[in-house]
Structures are given as C-alpha cells and as structure tokens.
Amino acid sequence: MAKSDQNRYRLVCFIVSVVLNIFLMVNLCISRKPLSWSAGAAAEAEAVASISCSGHGRAFLDGFIENGTPVCECNACYGGLDCSQLLPNCVADADRMSYDYSDNSYISQELEKNIRKLHAIVGNAVTDGRYIVFGAGSTQLLNAAVYALSMNMSSPAKVVAEKPFYPVYKEQTEFFKAKQFEFHGDASLLRNGTSNTNENVIEFVASPNNPDGNLKKAVLEEGPYVKTIHDYAYYWPHYTAIPAPADEDVMIFTMSKLTGHAGSRFGWGIVKDKNVYENMLKYKSLADSGTSKDTQLRALKLIKVVLEDGGRGIFNFAYRTMSGRWTKLKHVLSLSKRFKLQEIPLLFCNYSRTVKGASPAFAWLKCMKEEDSNCYEVLHHEANILGRKGSSFNAENRYVRLSLVKSADDFNLLMDRFKELVSKEEQIQTTQSSEL
Amino acid sequence: MAKSDQNRYRLVCFIVSVVLNIFLMVNLCISRKPLSWSAGAAAEAEAVASISCSGHGRAFLDGFIENGTPVCECNACYGGLDCSQLLPNCVADADRMSYDYSDNSYISQELEKNIRKLHAIVGNAVTDGRYIVFGAGSTQLLNAAVYALSMNMSSPAKVVAEKPFYPVYKEQTEFFKAKQFEFHGDASLLRNGTSNTNENVIEFVASPNNPDGNLKKAVLEEGPYVKTIHDYAYYWPHYTAIPAPADEDVMIFTMSKLTGHAGSRFGWGIVKDKNVYENMLKYKSLADSGTSKDTQLRALKLIKVVLEDGGRGIFNFAYRTMSGRWTKLKHVLSLSKRFKLQEIPLLFCNYSRTVKGASPAFAWLKCMKEEDSNCYEVLHHEANILGRKGSSFNAENRYVRLSLVKSADDFNLLMDRFKELVSKEEQIQTTQSSEL
Numbered sequence: 001m002a003k004s005d006q007n008r009y010r011l012v013c014f015i016v017s018v019v020l021n022i023f024l025m026v027n028l029c030i031s032r033k034p035l036s037w038s039a040g041a042a043a044e045a046e047a048v049a050s051i052s053c054s055g056h057g058r059a060f061l062d063g064f065i066e067n068g069t070p071v072c073e074c075n076a077c078y079g080g081l082d083c084s085q086l087l088p089n090c091v092a093d094a095d096r097m098s099y100d101y102s103d104n105s106y107i108s109q110e111l112e113k114n115i116r117k118l119h120a121i122v123g124n125a126v127t128d129g130r131y132i133v134f135g136a137g138s139t140q141l142l143n144a145a146v147y148a149l150s151m152n153m154s155s156p157a158k159v160v161a162e163k164p165f166y167p168v169y170k171e172q173t174e175f176f177k178a179k180q181f182e183f184h185g186d187a188s189l190l191r192n193g194t195s196n197t198n199e200n201v202i203e204f205v206a207s208p209n210n211p212d213g214n215l216k217k218a219v220l221e222e223g224p225y226v227k228t229i230h231d232y233a234y235y236w237p238h239y240t241a242i243p244a245p246a247d248e249d250v251m252i253f254t255m256s257k258l259t260g261h262a263g264s265r266f267g268w269g270i271v272k273d274k275n276v277y278e279n280m281l282k283y284k285s286l287a288d289s290g291t292s293k294d295t296q297l298r299a300l301k302l303i304k305v306v307l308e309d310g311g312r313g314i315f316n317f318a319y320r321t322m323s324g325r326w327t328k329l330k331h332v333l334s335l336s337k338r339f340k341l342q343e344i345p346l347l348f349c350n351y352s353r354t355v356k357g358a359s360p361a362f363a364w365l366k367c368m369k370e371e372d373s374n375c376y377e378v379l380h381h382e383a384n385i386l387g388r389k390g391s392s393f394n395a396e397n398r399y400v401r402l403s404l405v406k407s408a409d410d411f412n413l414l415m416d417r418f419k420e421l422v423s424k425e426e427q428i429q430t431t432q433s434s435e436l
Numbered sequence: 437m438a439k440s441d442q443n444r445y446r447l448v449c450f451i452v453s454v455v456l457n458i459f460l461m462v463n464l465c466i467s468r469k470p471l472s473w474s475a476g477a478a479a480e481a482e483a484v485a486s487i488s489c490s491g492h493g494r495a496f497l498d499g500f501i502e503n504g505t506p507v508c509e510c511n512a513c514y515g516g517l518d519c520s521q522l523l524p525n526c527v528a529d530a531d532r533m534s535y536d537y538s539d540n541s542y543i544s545q546e547l548e549k550n551i552r553k554l555h556a557i558v559g560n561a562v563t564d565g566r567y568i569v570f571g572a573g574s575t576q577l578l579n580a581a582v583y584a585l586s587m588n589m590s591s592p593a594k595v596v597a598e599k600p601f602y603p604v605y606k607e608q609t610e611f612f613k614a615k616q617f618e619f620h621g622d623a624s625l626l627r628n629g630t631s632n633t634n635e636n637v638i639e640f641v642a643s644p645n646n647p648d649g650n651l652k653k654a655v656l657e658e659g660p661y662v663k664t665i666h667d668y669a670y671y672w673p674h675y676t677a678i679p680a681p682a683d684e685d686v687m688i689f690t691m692s693k694l695t696g697h698a699g700s701r702f703g704w705g706i707v708k709d710k711n712v713y714e715n716m717l718k719y720k721s722l723a724d725s726g727t728s729k730d731t732q733l734r735a736l737k738l739i740k741v742v743l744e745d746g747g748r749g750i751f752n753f754a755y756r757t758m759s760g761r762w763t764k765l766k767h768v769l770s771l772s773k774r775f776k777l778q779e780i781p782l783l784f785c786n787y788s789r790t791v792k793g794a795s796p797a798f799a800w801l802k803c804m805k806e807e808d809s810n811c812y813e814v815l816h817h818e819a820n821i822l823g824r825k826g827s828s829f830n831a832e833n834r835y836v837r838l839s840l841v842k843s844a845d846d847f848n849l850l851m852d853r854f855k856e857l858v859s860k861e862e863q864i865q866t867t868q869s870s871e872l
Contacts, residue, residue, distance in 0.1 A: 010446060010450070013450065014446070014449065014450050014453065017450060017453040017454055017457060018453055020457050021453055021456050021457055021460065024457065024460035024461060025460060035471075035475070035478050035479060035482060036482065037482065037485075038478035038479075038481050038482050039471070039478065041478070042471050042474035042475065042477070042478040043471060043474075045474050046471060046472065046473065046474050049473075056845055075843055075845040075846070076845070076846060076849075077845065077846075077849055078845065089820065090820075090849075091816075091820050091821070091822050092819075092820060092821045092822065092846070092849040092850045092852075092853045093822045093842070093846060094799075094821060094822060094823050094838035094839045094840075094842065094846070094850050095822050095823065095824050095839060096824075096839060099692070099698040099699055100699070135724070136572060136723075136724035136725075136728065137724055137725055139722070139723070139724050139725045140723060140724040143722075143723065147611075168722070171722055172722045172723075175583075175718070175719070175722045176612065176614065176722075177614045177615045177616055178612065178613045178614055178615070179613045179614070179615055180613055256535070262535040262725075263535055263536070263726070263728070263729035263730075264728055264729060264730050265724055265725065265726065265727070265728040265729075266728075282611070283611070286575070286579075286604070286607055286608045286611045286612075287572075287575070287576060287579065287608075287723065288571070288572035288573055288575050288576040288701055288724075289572075289573055289575045289698075289701065290699070290701065291701070292572065292699070292700055292701040292702075292728045292730065292731045293699035293700060293701075294699075294700050294728065294730040294731050294733075294734045295728045295730050295731060297730075298730045363530075380527075383528075384525065384526075384527050384528060385527070385528045385530060386527050386528065386529045386530060386531050387530050387531065388531050388532075402530035403530045403531060403532060404530075406529070406530065407511055407512075409492055409511040409512070409513065409514065410511070410512060410513075410528070410529060410530070413512075413513055413526075413528040414528045414530050416528075417528045
C-alpha cells in the first residue's frame with residue numbers, strides 16, 4: 001500500500017470511529033428513559049409477567065412466592081412447577097369465572113402473611129391462630145361483623161357504643177335496616193342491665209377512640225349474649241402509645257389510617273371464632289364478591305415497604321408529625337380560656353420502647369363558656385373553621401371534633417385561624433360582656 | 437511536530453476513539469432497561485407525579501384532564517393553574533380525611549366520561565341525561581339498587597325475578613334480611629296480580645339472561661308500585677347481538693364481563709331518577725365509603741384501551757371466541773339425543789351492522805331422557821364435568837348451566853369430556869336398557 005493510501009485508510013478509520021462515537025452518544029441520550037421511582041416496579045411487573053408457565057398458568061406478584069420469587073399458579077387440571085403436566089381424571093370445571101385466587105379464596109395469602117408480620121413487629125395485635133378477613137376499608141368490615149355476630153343470635157341484637165362514638169356505627173347500622181339488629185344508642189345505658197337478661201347486644205369499641213383519642217375497653221362484659229367489635233383503625237404508633245398487643249375476639253384494622261391510602265379502600269379483620277369468620281366471608285361474598293385484586297396488590301406493596309425497615313421510617317415520621325401538630329395546637333390554645341382540649345395520659349409504648357406523649361388523630365375541643373353551647377357554630381362563624389359537631393358523636397354540641405390527619409396546608413390554615421381567634425379572645429370577651 | 441510524533445498522536449486519538457466506542461456500547465447495553473409493555477405506563481405515571489402544583493396540589497392520571505393532559509387539583513384553599521394562590525377567606529376544613537376526588541365525589545369524572553363514550557360507541561345503553569354510580573362489581577350495585585328503590589316505598593317490597601334466574605338475586609336479598617324487602621321468588625307468579633293491588637314489587641331482569649343467554653324484557657309492568665333493576669352484565673357484543681340501546685330506569689353494567697377483570701371488582705349503574713341515584717350513593721357511602729381509586733384507575737386504563745380502536749379489537753376477538761366455542765359445543769351435542777342446548781335466535785346487531793349468530797356466556801343444557809332428572813349428577817358422574825344445578829336458578833334439575841367464559845384450557849377439557857360422553861352414548865343407552 002502506498003504511504004498516501006495508508007494515511008487515507010487511517011483517516012477513514014478515525015472518521016468512522018468518531019462518527020460511531022457521536023452516534024452512540026446520541027443513542028445513549030435518547031434511549032436513557034427518564035424513569036426513576038417507577039423503574040423498579042415496572043421491571044418487577046414485567047419479570048413476573050414473562051414467566052410462561054407453559055401457557056397453562058400464571059405467576060403473580062401477590063400470588064404464591066417461594067424463596068422470594070413468584071411461582072406458577074396452574075390452570076385447573078394442570079400441574080408441575082411450570083404447569084406443563086395435564087392432570088389425569090381431573091374435573092372439567094364449567095361452573096364459575098375466576099374472581100378469586102388459585103386457592104379459591106378472595107384473599108391474597110402473601111398479603112395475609114405480610115399483615116401478620118406487620119402486627120408482630122408493631123406489637124399491636126395478636127394474630128397467631130386467628131383468622132384474617134379482608135374488606136373494602138374498615139367501613140365495610142364493621143358492617144360485616146355486625147351481620148356475622150347477629151346471624152347466630154336467637155333474637156335481634158341491640159347495637160351500642162359508649163358516647164362519644166364514631167357516627168358511622170349508628171348511621172350504617174340504621175341504614176341496613178336488618179331484621180336481626182337495631183341501633184340502640186349509648187352502651188353505658190345498658191351497663192347495669194344486660195348481665196341479668198338474655199338480651200343480645202353487640203358493642204362497638206374504638207380504641208383509640210374516635211373522636212377523643214383515648215384508649216378504651218368495652219363497657220359491657222362479653223359473654224354468650226354480649227359480643228364486641230373492636231375498631232382499631234387508630235391503634236398504630238402514629239396516634240398512640242402501644243401498651244400491649246390487642247387480643248380481642250373481633251378486631252378491625254384499616255390501611256387508611258396506617259399509610260393514609262383511604263381512597264384505596266382496604267381493611268382487614270382479625271377474628272378468633274371460625275364461625276364468625278365464615279359469616280364475614282359469606283357477607284363479603286354476597287356484598288361484592290371479594291376485595292379488588294388491584295387494591296390487594298397495592299396494599300401488599302405498601303406493607304412490604306413499611307416492613308423494609310421494621311416500620312421505623314413511617315412510624316417515626318408519622319409520630320413526629322402528629323405529636324408536633326398536637327404540641328402546636330396545645331400551645332396556641334393554652335393562651336385561651338374559652339377552649340379546652342381533651343387530656344391524653346402519657347403511656348409506655350412497647351413499639352418505640354419509650355414513654356410517649358399525645359399524638360391523636362383528632363382534637364376533641366370543648367367550648368368552656370356557658371353561652372358557647374354550640375361549639376361548631378362558634379368556630380364556623382367566628383373563625384371560619386369547619387369541624388364536626390359533638391352531636392354527630394352522640395355527645396353535647398359543646399364539643400367539636402377537629403381532624404389533625406389532613407394535609408400540612410390544612411393544618412397550617414387551621415393553626416392560623418386559631419391564632420387569630422385566640423388573639424381576638426379578649427376583645428371578643430369585652431364585646432360580648434358589653435352586649436349582655 | 438516530527439512525522440513520528442504526528443503518527444503517534446494520530447494513533448492515540450484513534451485508540452481513544454475506539455475505547456470510547458467500546459465504553460459507549462457497553463454502557464448502552466447496560467443502561468437499556470429491559471422494559472417493554474410497562475414502559476409507557478411507567479413514564480405516564482412519572483410524568484403526572486412530576487407536576488409540582490407548587491406543593492399545594494396534585495395532578496392525577498384519573499383526575500381532571502384538559503387537552504389530553506392532567507391538570508393540577510389544588511389543596512383546599514389554594515387555586516390558580518399551578519395551585520400557587522392562597523384563596524382569601526377560605527374555610528379551614530378540619531372535618532374529614534380525603535377519601536374522595538377533588539370534587540368531593542367518590543367517582544372519577546374522567547372514568548365516568550369514558551364510560552359514556554363507550555356506551556355511545558357500542559350503542560348498548562342510553563346515558564344522556566342519566567346519572568352514573570360506581571360500585572364493587574355488579575354484585576354490590578344490585579343490592580344498592582334494591583335498597584335504593586325500596587327506601588321510599590310505603591310497605592316492604594317483594595323482590596322477584598322470572599325463572600330461570602341468576603342465584604345471587606335471591607341469595608343476596610335474603611342475606612341482607614332488610615325490613616323493607618323480602619325475596620319472593622318467580623316473577624311470573626305475580627304477573628296477573630300486582631296491577632290491581634298496591635303491593636310494592638322490585639323485579640330483577642337480566643338481559644341477556646343468566647343462565648340461558650336470551651334477551652329479556654320485564655315480566656311486570658313498571659309503575660308507581662313496580663320497579664325494575666336491569667342487569668346488563670352480558671349486554672356486550674361478545675355475548676349477544678345489540679339490537680338497540682337499552683333505555684331503562686336502573687341499568688347495571690360490570691367490567692368483569694366486558695374485559696374479563698372480574699377480580700378488579702368494578703361496575704357501574706346508569707340511573708334515570710335523581711332520588712334513586714342519591715339513595716345508591718348513600719348506600720355506597722355507608723357500605724364501604726366509595727370505590728377503590730386503584731380499581732377506578734385500572735378501569736379507566738382498560739376502557740381507554742378498548743376505545744382506542746372503537747372497540748373493534750376486543751369485540752371482534754371476543755365474539756369470534758365465544759361464537760366459535762358455541763359452534764364447537766353445538767356440533768358435538770348435535771350427535772347426541774340425550775342433551776339439548778338452548779335456542780338463541782339470530783338478530784341484527786347495531787354495533788357490528790350484521791346479523792349475528794349465538795355466542796352466549798353459558799350453555800343451558802337440558803337432559804332429555806326421562807331418567808336423567810338430575811342433569812348435574814349425570815354430567816358429574818358420567819363425564820367428570822362440573823356445572824351448576826338448574827335448581828340454583830329456580831329451575832328444574834333437568835337443566836344445568838355450563839360456563840363458556842372460562843380459559844381455553846377449561847373449555848378444551850370440557851369439549852374433550854363431552855366428546856367422550858357423546859361417543860359412549862349408544863353403549864350407555866344399551867347398558868341402561870338392559871338394566872331396566
């Protein structure tokens with residue numbers, strides 16, 4: 001090759017290489033998808049979907065897991081690790097469509113397992129040897145429990161709750177107008193009567209209580225005629241100290257107050273008695289044919305993330321936020337003679353291993369002045385604050401419930417309004433005195 | 437520069453360029469995520485999440501959309517396109533957590549809009565000027581409708597359905613044991629009585645009917661005392677010709693029979709009367725505080741995909757599949773004197789603009805021999821086929837329902853079993869004759 005040819009050859013190689021460089025760099029920039037937080041979930045979804053199971057089955061993220069990876073769940077009449085074996089003499093099932101998981105339940109076993117793990121770590125409920133039933137939030141499970149408990153009763157059950165109580169207990173029980181139960185008001189009115197009679201009673205107990213945030217026990221003693229539904233929506237380290245694992249017959253929990261995903265509508269019941277559990281499953285089956293699988297998958301992911309660091313991330317953050325809000329509110333109202341907050345005692349928390357101050361989901365505010373008998377109206381008209389009336393909770397309207405679990409924007413606005421209101425207090429008092 | 441230096445310099449440049457090429461190629465291979473079908477959804481999710489809304493709001497994929505892109509939905513008391521304006525004199529809402537969409541409903545407006553579009557394209561229901569309510573599948577909406585219709589009745593309603601009818605109508609109505617309604621059996625028994633009396637009646641009408649796949653009208657005439665719930669779960673081009681848009685007072689549809697996502701639990705009701713609609717919303721609110729947002733987002737995506745090609749993709753595929761299954765089953769049973777399938781008339785379909793043959797979701801099989809009075813047992817014991825008994829549908833046990841909407845594996849096995857059974861027919865007939 002002549003020298004000039006060799007040079008030309010080298011030059012061409014170099015140019016080709018540089019062009020290739022430019023091409024690759026452009027390609028790299030274009031092909032680098034801008035995915036960040038969703039990339040892991042997307043890859044996980046594609047990985048599980050790509051498991052072929054011989055075309056006779058599927059693997060699911062919320063299905064059966066072995067050694068951390070999803071395994072094939074075979075179509076009816078197929079078996080083997082990859083679903084390639086046709087099972088002999090298997091029944092040709094032409095009954096119903098598949099609404100359920102491959103074990104014929106409406107419940108993801110993987111999600112149930114993680115819920116048990118969560119309670120073990122937090123120490124807020126005993127789940128060993130207990131049945132777990134899923135529902136569309138605690139709202140549905142409360143009603144399922146009332147149906148389940150009253151189904152085997154010989155006469156209609158009186159449904160009660162000690163005041164102040166969460167309004168849905170009454171509204172829901174009354175709405176469903178069932179022959180076998182009826183809402184009967186305040187549980188304390190029955191306290192001294194039931195043990196002598198054979199009246200059937202179902203008592204709702206929320207602990208921490210909605211609206212006042214205090215830990216509660218049932219007013220009535222459980223027995224053959226008295227059953228209790230424990231609403232533990234707020235029994236998490238965000239809102240209260242956890243003195244001991246709850247160990248009641250029927251306990252209701254919900255995702256909405258654990259991670260804030262109220263719109264996902266997911267809750268669970270922990271049930272001791274097999275018959276009550278089966279009645280609740282029957283309710284679920286006839287009410288809506290099981291809990292949405294999309295929702296179950298979402299709940300599974302959320303709980304797995306909570307469990308990753310033993311719950312420290314979410315529980316520390318949420319406790320800090322809630323107790324911070326409580327402290328701020330308390331500080332502002334300490335300057336007022338007109339309003340009083342509920343008292344919540346210091347308690348040792350088994351989860352955080354410390355004595356914990358109050359961090360309730362709600363302020364249960366009392367208007368102290370005689371003329372302020374409607375505290376809701378006082379806040380609404382004088383401060384443009386929207387609470388919920390005491391009468392909604394079967395209590396006096398001198399009380400009003402204020403939610404502290406809303407967004408930071410909502411809480412900050414609430415604080416601003418209270419600061420104004422309290423700073424005007426003296427002036428208002430003067431004005432009112434002169435008016436009287 | 438000396439010639440050798442120049443050469444060395446060129447060589448270094450060339451080597452650097454080649455090394456860079458190799459580096460870029462390796463990088464390209466590693467960075468190219470193996471995402472395929474999920475990449476679009478992941479990118480869509482990240483894009484909407486990255487809209488900051490000034491920290492005082494959020495944009496959602498199933499929230500408000502303008503010109504095809506999600507817009508900011510501001511926190512309470514914030515406004516403006518990017519939620520940056522604090523609204524003066526706005527109420528500080530300390531009432532409840534956000535279970536709902538920003539218009540305070542449990543219903544994604546975007547999903548509702550797409551449902552209306554779907555019905556317009558398919559031509560199977562009138563939605564103009566109608567209210568739409570969401571539920572956890574049609575199962576829940578059926579019960580919500582019974583509650584809603586009976587709430588304003590002066591005396592308890594008799595709930596009826598013409599036989600053969602879907603068992604859930606009876607099971608569900610009986611389970612909820614409400615004071616204001618009671619299941620009363622076959623609608624035809626009331627046919628000649630109600631118009632003269634003031635008895636309140638609610639009639640369930642499934643069209644196409646479950647189990648027999650025929651288009652049906654109500655047996656009883658609607659009026660002040662007679663209300664009807666139309667169950668249109670199967671009124672889609674997969675299962676039937678669509679002769680005209682349905683235009684009834686209360687119409688129930690479900691995702692489960694449209695796209696097959698039974699496990700997602702999503703259905704909707706189309707309601708003429710505002711009061712009935714509001715009663716259904718009340719039911720939903722007290723039964724489970726609204727439909728899961730995860731489920732609504734899933735349903736929205738599914739319906740958008742259906743709409744992309746005007747439904748042709750899914751409806752052509754599903755009709756081909758269902759009519760193919762029906763033809764195969766009919767062919768095998770045409771060789772039998774023992775079993776008979778229901779007749780489904782040819783009808784002009786307004787969606788496909790053709791006369792369509794049968795493509796029902798279920799075979800409603802009749803055992804013709806006198807001694808085969810329990811057709812379910814015949815199939816179970818002689819052919820290892822599991823159907824559902826006629827008596828479940830308030831019909832004779834000489835009938836059995838076989839689902840044709842299961843997986844291809846299930847259907848193929850069913851066909852194999854029928855082929856065997858029919859081929860044994862003569863031999864069995866001989867054996868049975870000699871036994872008698």
